[in-house]
Structures are given as C-alpha cells and as structure tokens.
Amino acid sequence: MSGSVSEARQWARLMELAEIGAIPGDRLEDRGVNRPCLSALDRHARRKLIGWAEAIGCTVSVDDAANLFLRREGSAASLAPVLTGSHMDSQPQGGRFDGIWGVVAGLEALNALHDAGVATRRAVELVAWTNEEGGRFRPGCTGSMSWSGHTHPDRFRDILDPDGISYGGALEQQLGLEADIARRPLGGRPHAYVEAHIEQGPILEAEGFDIGVVSGIQGSRWFTVTLTGETAHAGTAPLRGRRDAVQDMVRAVGALNVLTADATDTLRFTVARIEVSPNTSNSVANLVRFTIDLRHPDEAVLRARGDAIEATIRGAVAGCDVAVAENFHAMPVVFDPLVTAAVAAAAAAEGLRHRPIPSGAFHDAQFVVPICPTGMVFVPSRRGISHNPAEYSSPAQLAAGARVLVRTLERLAE
C-alpha cells in the first residue's frame, strides 16, 4: 500500500496548510509560516485536517489539552491503537515543514491505507499535539507533556503569551470553539508511537541519505537567569561601586562557558534571549534576564552540568542578586527497537538509503517514550536550515518519508 502514497496530494495539502499563517517570501521556496498554537489560524488548519480525515472515514476527538485525534478503525477493536503524528503550530518565523509535515504524512498514510483498502488489525490514530514549539507559550510540548503525565496540565495554565493571554484561557477558548468535536480523556496507552519529522540538521542531505532512523533524542534543560543590580548614571558613578547587571551577565556567561566546555563538541549550551532594563545607553543596567538552553544525550552529564548552573553564576557575579529558574526539562531518551527496526525495515523495503541518527532537537516523541514503544522517521532538511522561512524538503523527499511511515504503521498495526 505504500504505492498508494501520493506525492502530489501530500505536497498540495502541505502547501494549502502553509497558506494559513503564511509569511510572504521573495521566492516560492522562501515562504514561511507563523501559525501560533490555540489561535484562529491553528483552528482553521485543524478544520482542514478534520475535513480530509472525515472524507476517508476517520473519527475525530479532542482531549483536555486540545490534542486532536483522528482514528482509522482496525479489525480488532479491543487492541491498543498505533499512534502517529506531530504538531501543527510553528515558530514565529517558522517554515512550512517543521511539525506540520508529520501530521500531513500521518494523514497521507491513513489515506494510502484507505485507498489500498487495507484493513489493519489495530486501529491507527493520527494526533496533532498542542503547542510543541513554545513559540507562543513557553515552554513547548505542553500538549504531549499533559497527555503523558510528564507534567500536570495545571502547571501550564498561567503561562502568558506576549499579549498577556494565558495558556489556560486560550485552551478553554479553543475547546469551546471545538465543542462540536467528541471529547476524549487525557492520556492513553497506544501499542506504539511513530513521529515523522524533518531532520532540522544537515546530516542526511550531506551524506546522501533519504531516511533517518532516529535512535533517540538528547535531553534539554531550559533556565531563566535574573540578575538584579542597581541603576546609576554612566558618567558619575565610579565603576568600583556599581552593581551593573550587564557586567554580571558577562561574568556569568563566561563562567558558564567554562562549566559547559566539551572537547567532543557534544554538549549544546546556548544563551540566545537577553532582556536589559532600563536599556538606555547612559544608565547602568539594574536588571538583566537571560535564558540558558542546555542539551546533551547523556542524562548524567545533563544533570551534573545543569545542576551546577546556579552555583556557577553565584560564584561569578560581582554584585547582583541572582535568581535561576528551570522552565523546562526533558531527559534524553533512547527509542524502542520495536519501532526503530520497523522503520529501518520499511526504508529497506522501499529501497531508500537510510541510517540511524540521533535527534538534536526535542520532539513530542520524547514525552511518549515512557508510555509506549516510540520512534521517529527523519527526512533530509535542505542545508539543515530550520526555524526559518527558508526551511525546505522536496516533494519527493517527503513522499519517500510518507511511504516509510505507512509501511512502519502497517507493520506495527498487525
């Protein structure tokens, strides 16, 4: 039934969804997407997806975290379903493929099974997880974390978007506007979960592979550091008595660079968001807030380095008060051989060049690992560019991914 995968249909659906929140680009290939979760754009895209799924006989349901499920029944209704899916929200300056392709590929797989008249024993369910990106409500993956029990959903309620709207409020609004859709309980125990995603890195393209059989996902910890000092006049205040939050930020990052040094270049340490107050050139800053994104495939390393961050900063600053908050953590995961073997076998059966590959980015799959055997399928990303309107994978690359996905799902559903 992988022969029933339609490259043209999948691409047309992707491009139709890319119009919802489109960021104009000079060239067709540089058009991006800004589609925040729990927004009117998100609901518009979900309705399109529901329409396509209902046309092939799927049933629709939504859970308390607004995760959306589209189910194609199996012949043995009592067996746990096989789950596939990804997310439909984008980064604020995002591309047309990150997340949404995994959902469209799942639909393409259901469509191929339908067109080929295949009756699987287990049901196959397609899920669109809520807020994977964290682009509107930080952190991301709140839908899959709520579903899996990683974090109690109430913990996310008071997160505010840049306009001051709460996650809890936006979620209630979405559920209210989707009240016509059957409600299902949060959680579940699928037989297996497979997520298709673009690589978001350069390896498959550079090495000429069609498919990445994802071996696992490195762990991530996100922190916010607040340094509080004192304003002073840049001309009159001697340097010696200052409590300059910018200078203490420079000291802190310098010390963190030493803490996170790694000769193997495996560890990822990123400071990428900085807010300064009052942020005027001639008044010493009394407040700097900056983020830390720390990632490593080895849980012990991630724990040790992450746990040392606060003491490292306290030891480095000269005069500011220090507050460190951990906003997000996802420990490293290794995917289940049940799924990785099925993905590799599917790629082989399709005659595609494939290799095992770790994921540097986190994904909803990370939070499904404790619940059921889990794995992922990667397709190449042009030049590894992601979180960017220039993100691109070709129709043929994506069709190959969909063919591997449907073979994997069919095997797991037997």
Added chain:
Amino acid sequence: MSGSVSEARQWARLMELAEIGAIPGDRLEDRGVNRPCLSALDRHARRKLIGWAEAIGCTVSVDDAANLFLRREGSAASLAPVLTGSHMDSQPQGGRFDGIWGVVAGLEALNALHDAGVATRRAVELVAWTNEEGGRFRPGCTGSMSWSGHTHPDRFRDILDPDGISYGGALEQQLGLEADIARRPLGGRPHAYVEAHIEQGPILEAEGFDIGVVSGIQGSRWFTVTLTGETAHAGTAPLRGRRDAVQDMVRAVGALNVLTADATDTLRFTVARIEVSPNTSNSVANLVRFTIDLRHPDEAVLRARGDAIEATIRGAVAGCDVAVAENFHAMPVVFDPLVTAAVAAAAAAEGLRHRPIPSGAFHDAQFVVPICPTGMVFVPSRRGISHNPAEYSSPAQLAAGARVLVRTLERLAE
C-alpha cells in the same frame, strides 16, 4: 538683589512644571517626570515659561534648533549679553530637577533683578536648549551642538524616535506651532554662559557643601556596536561552527573591560543597552547590537581608549562581522576662570559652603565652551540619585543656588 530671590516662588514654579509629564509616585518626593523634547508637553512647559518671563518684561525668541531665548535688556544694548539656562526635557523615567531647575533658576534670577529694579549694563538672556537628554532622539545636546556649530544641524534631521518620528519632522512641527514667536538666527557670541544644575552625584551632600563651583566636564564618547552572526538551532548546531552574536558580545565586552581598566577608577565604561535578534531561547542569536558609553576627564586618554575600541572588538570576536559607529562625542572641557571666579565669589558673598567640583555628566555648557567663557553652578542631589523619579534637591538648596546664580550673572553683566 540676591535677597529678591524667592524660595517659595522658585519651588512653586518647579512643581507646576513637574505636573507637565508627571510620573505618579507613592510619596510626594518620589514623583518623577517624563517630558520628551519637541512634544506637546514640552511646548506646554515652554508656554508657561514664556508667560512668566513676559510678565517681567522679557522679550522672547526661538532659533532654528527650537532653542528658546528670554531676554532682559541691559542699559548698553550694543554689548554681548550674558547667557544662562539649561534644558526642559527629561529622561523617560526622569526626575523633577535635572535640567528644568537650571531654567527655573535662570528665570528666578531675572525675576530677582526685576523685583530689585537692578539695571545691568549687559542684557541677561535665559536659554532653554532643545533635547539635552537624548531620551527621545539620541544623542542629546542637539540644540546646543547646533547653536555652537559643534555639529551641523542637518546631521540630526534623520534621527528617529522609538515611534519612527524624525528629529527633523518634530523640529519643524514645533517651529510651526511656535510661529508666533520671533525667530532669531542660530548661534551667537555671548559675553559669558553660566548653567545652574543639580550635581547628579553624591559629593556635595556627603561632604556638606551647599554649592559646587564646577571646574569642567569630563569628555564622553558614545558608540554603537553591531555584531552579525548566523541563526542556528540551539539543539542541533555544534558549538564549534556557530557564529553566535551573544557569545561574541561577551568576548567583546570582556576585551573592552581590559582595554578600559583603570586602577584610579577615573574612567567610566558602560555597556547598558543590548538588543538581540531573534531573541528566542532556542535559536542562536544572529545579531547583537550594544552601546558603549566611555568618559574620561583627560582628552588624550579618551581619544586613545576610544579609538582602540573597534580593533579591540575585532580582535576579540570569534566569528561575527563587526561594525562600530560613533554616535556622539564631547571632548573634556575646563571652565573659564572669569566664570568660575564669579561663581566662587558669589557663593562666598552668600556665606555658602562651596568647593570646586568636576562634572561627570555632560551638559549643554560643554558645547558653549568654544564660544565664550563658560561655567556651571551645582547644588547637592540627595544621595546622588538622578535620571530617576527619586531625584531630589530641597527648596532651600535650590534657593541658595539661585542666589549664587543671580550674583554671578549680575557681576558678569557689569
């Protein structure tokens, strides 16, 4: 005639002007002011000043930079006038005294001469310089720089405020709305210039002095540094290949700290404004723009250290492109003995405790120095706090300053 200075009148006028752009405070002493230059609030305050000055027979004129002049005639009309004044704009989170007191004290001096029926030989002119603070249009002192010929006024036309309004456009609007006021040519050559100002530092209060006889102003140089790197995914991009603008900013500031190190703690080096792009926690920053505020009383030091900034940054960064622009410079000045002696004599005649004091902050007086003998009078600032709603000097301290100012002006006007 210093006996005609009215502590109550001066304070009432200051408090009336502080209502125009008032920032509410819990206690009366913590109320601040946000009065941008070339705004409706600015024009409102100027009209009040004009009304008070016209009531005592002053003539009013405005120049092409919107500097406002209020002239009390002398008996010898052909002699160059004595000039006093300061500015009426405030920092965005400013106090009730910085700048505006120098204007109100000048008016109080004219009022005292009027009340005492004193006829000076030279005219005495009061000036309110445009945009000293640079709070709306950066840099500041554009009014006095235009007047003195330090910088051609056209150089400032295209500066934008945070709302995208140009300095040239705001200036034209102001001149249009003040078209009823006589226009005077830009520039002039006064006999002398004296500016009264709060100290904005803690020295006079800490040492128990009433009056600072300002000896000169240290030099200032302002730079904007732009580091351009490349965005990348915080999870997938190895650290080794990154062109991370935040990390290069940390390297640059570290190297600048070495360049500007000063065991005597005389040099002022401040990085206080930082903008990061895209400023999201999980995307490596591709752009950081930060400001440098460098000050020193010795011109040779200021030139040498400032001229080395660009090479120091280029030598420190790892991968980013570097652009350094100098936005503002004011070389150190030493005030003229004609004026400093007059201020010291006036303070002595008033029985006030006075000392010579250098100015760490820059002032419009800095740009008048090449034009005529120039000096300043400081009064104490509570705890040295300035550029802050908590800025405070008492009615008695300000009245003492006005008495010294009127004596100084009377002496210089003979």
